Amino acid sequence: MRTLRPALLPALLLALAAPALAQAPEPAATGTAAAPAPVGPFALDPLPYGFDALAPVIDAETMRLHWGAHHRAYVDNLNRAVAADPALAKLSLEQMLARVSTLPKPVRDNGGGHWNHRFFWTLMTAPGTGGQPSPRLLAAIARDFGSLPAFRRQFEQAGLRQFGSGWAWLIVRPDGRLAITSTPNQDNPLMDVVPEAERGTPILGNDVWEHAYYLSYRNRRGEYLQKWWEVVNWNQVSLLFEAAQSRR
């Protein structure tokens, strides 16, 4: 067992993205108003489902804000940071995260914010459509956590114990074992600022910033963490597990 405890974002892109959505996206919320976001290398991809697809686990307004305002702001601010430093333009997002300790703080915050949310959307699907962990993933979960229910409890605990804003993760470690970790704010297990023992390839992550659950669950983070399993896309998590294994 290995539980680690402790821009206009171009209107053109939006127009292209819209047909893929059940609802057209709202205009960008303007909490930070001011200058338009630069056209940059990073884009807010459309959600793979409609805003209401995850209800009642995650309500449509939360999805609309979370993707259309919070995630959008990370993309816009990441593009701003890259525009301000031409040396960054040569790096992929993953390359930035791997050396983020040497880069400006906005790259850590917004590069992490973009990577984490882009990943998060793919991990979810309409209730009842996410399947089950593949036999190989299930065997690894049983090996490293005892059972699937035991894994779920430990993952929920990691989400509950992350004080303040952050994420709970299931990662594949360099030795192939699974581990549960958590990170503050928009840090993630790909970043060199994370302790070595908590680094790895994420195959599942849950957002425990209050914006992820406050409209439906108020202060009850534990209830959100429990309900969230109903929308986990195990088919996708299983694919990520296989890919992480084959890359080792």
Add this chain to the structure above:
Amino acid sequence: MTEETLPGPDGTFALPPLAWALDALAPAIDAETMSLHWGAHHRAYVDKLNAALAARPSLQGKSLEALLARAGTLHADVRTNAGQHWNHAFFWESMAPPGRGGAPDGALLAAIERDFGSPGGLVEAFDAAGAAHFGSGWAWLVRAGNGRLVVGTTPDEQSPLMEGAALSGTPLLVNDLWEHAYYLGYRNRRADYLAAWWQVVNWKAVGARFAAAQAA
């Protein structure tokens, strides 16, 4: 809160009562937000602090301020909940119903004009710091050791009273930057919350804190 915050006779800290009704800060802060923020979030910090202290006899009986002063030595469950208890109690005392908080005057006004140009300059600097802070935390006005007024932020549960904090000085005013402070009323628009919040700032409390800090 220049006085010390001591545990009660039974050794536990208590959730302090509010000086105004839950709906008294509306529309700047809605009643449901106040109800949850004080009655659920702050209450949970107090309860968890008491539970953490019950397991650590050497820390029992100490004032909240004495705990914060040695924050670097505290286990996370004591430090986080002690910090959040102090910060929330100070936050409630930093606010008053719209129209009841007065305005900066006297020595406080003179210090604000000296260090920020005008009250508007202070508001601008405070809101800019709060908007730029990433993640959960707090925005502060403090009186620094050299007597100047300084605006800054601290992450998560940190307070300027903690050793090693991102900002040090005597706290005069605080705003809560956690999303639970504004999400029901303002959604993701933290800047709108920061701007509206000045309607409920208790300048009388800020002035009294400043006078006490000057006299100390």
